[in-house]
Amino acid sequence: MEEGYGRRTCCTRKKPNMGACAKAKRCETYLCKWVYKIKRRTDGSIERHKARLVARGFSQQYGLDYDETFSPVAKLTTVRVLLALAASKDWNLWQMDVKNAFLHGELDREIYMNQPTGFLNSDHPDGYLMTSADSSLFIKAKEGKLAVVLVYVDDLVITGDCKEEVLQTKENLSVRFQMKELGHLKHFLGLEVDHSETGMFLHQQKYSRDLLKKFGMLKCKPILTLVEPHAKMCAHEGQDLEDATMYRKLVGSLIYLTLTRPDISFAVGVLSRYMQNPKKPHLEAVCRILRYVKGDHDTRRSTTGYVFMLGSGAVSWCSKRQPTVSLSTTEAEYRAAAMAAQEITWLVQLLKELHQPIEYGVPLYCDNLSAIRLAENPVFHARTKHVEVHYHFIREKVLQEEIKLKHVGTERQVADLFTKGLDGNKFEIFRQQLGMMNGAEVGVEREY
Structure with a gap:
């Protein structure tokens, strides 16, 4: 972790709004702590160890030390639209990461924090416009050339119809910020992107595998259909669960999986209605979804x-x-x-x-x-x-x-795939019409 400390010290020295100073009289200082994290690659191997120095937030007061805070977070629909456009128009897709993005915020007041142990005392690319459709999507259109930057906190996806303009954008960003070059887009927000001659394949294989492993379903028997046709769920039938927390965790994890699995959206949406007081039949239905992933009348409201x-x-x-x-x-x-x-x-x-x-x-x-x-x-x-x-x-x-x-x-x-349970043949036909394929069809190996 010494390397992590040294790297972070270097980063703070380059920011003009951060640095060491003598403590002023009657000045309140905040305690700090190191937060450690292991960043892993898509295959689960360790990429690097990260260390982040943060102020202890519980000692700060809203309105006095900070106001509303937010990070630019692109809509996932925007991500899919951009990837679909890039695939259909054969645009190159590049990925970059802003190093220590949280250090680039502009402070509008003075904030003092105690120095960490071992601290040694010793800085918009032009033409981009934020879109009104998504405040995290930036467009540069000039002389018939288009460059696009999609921002999700400190992760960037860069594409466009002109390779030279895209490369210039990457260079401009590297001059303005400390950037990490991640090459062609392969992994973004837990979504995995595989490229082939026929197009682009978006999936969450690692997330699915980790989900099955986490809840002990890695060796379960796979099934081909999510729900039985005409099956109904009721809020009051069945035995109460001893611990509803597991059910909520399962459904929450499956909701994130719907980012690339529209075929499970209806089933997950129905089961999410019973988060407050789930019953045993609801948990069994969730486990059925996991088995499907492995193989791959209460209100009368429509x-x-x-x-x-x-x-x-x-x-x-x-x-x-x-x-x-x-x-x-x-x-x-x-x-x-x-x-x-x-x-x-x-x-x-x-x-x-x-x-x-x-x-x-x-x-x-x-x-x-x-x-x-x-x-x-x-x-x-x-x-x-x-x-x-x-x-x-x-x-x-x-x-x-x-x-x-x-x-x-x-x-x-x-x-209908999103509104009702379907029989196996109809379900598979509609699933294919959505552009969904098995990993083997596009050369992606499954490791369940």
Whole structure:
């Protein structure tokens, strides 16, 4: 750890707003401590040991020593959209890491901290604009050249349609900050990226393996379907769990896995409704999801499900219970279409800021003809007078010809994957249509 101490001392010396000084009279100083962490590679091997010197936060007062704090965190949908664009347009993807990003904050007041034991006494690349669609996405468009920087705290993904401009961006960042070159994008936020001649494969193999190992399911018998068709969950049936903490940890871990596994979104979403008081059948259902990963009527509220494709893969999806009871299937589908329209509006804005052409109206496929007629007809229907006004947002977008509602047969409605349990054949067909493949199909070995 001596190397870690020395490296951190060097970093603080280069910052003009940090340094050693004599203690002023009547000046309160804060205690400090070292926080140690082992950073591992995607295969689990140790990359390096990290040491971070921090002030003991419990001795600081909100409003006096600090105000609201936040870090730039990109939306995961933005990450998927950017990767899909890069794959379809054959852009190079580079990854960089800001060394000691927390040292680059600008202090608006003087803060004094005790020196650590052993301390020895002895500093926007131009043209980038923050997008309104995502405050962590920065675009530079000049003379027909496009460069993009996506920020997630101190991790950066850099891409664009001009390799020279991207390399210049990396050089500018290295001049401004201490950067670590990570090469082509392979691992980001726990997501693993594999490149091949046919495209890009996004997965969480290591996370899945660690999850199975953590909960003792590494040697479980795999299954091919998540839930039985027409299976129902109830909040009050079944035996109470002795320890509900394990259930909550399992569901929370599976929620993160849905970042690259839209096929489990519906099942995980249903089971997340029982976090407060889970029963034994709920835990059994969660374990069934783990077995699926290994192989790879309480409120009467409907579930909204939608999925958006860019290129050959899904970039945005949703499986969410509606906040109010719908009096008919038409009403439930109408509400779901309105929520999908909101996501379309945001995605269109994001793609515009990425300088991508948009063809209106954007097709939105719905398997309910009555819901389509309600959205296309501006006349106020008596059957929807009780529907909250904001759900009529879809009607406005259809009239402006920004969205084109199209009918699709129920047997071909891929969004059903996010709203109900399906039989094995239908589930697998829809899963493939989302662009999901087994690791072996793209040369990724599984190590479960």
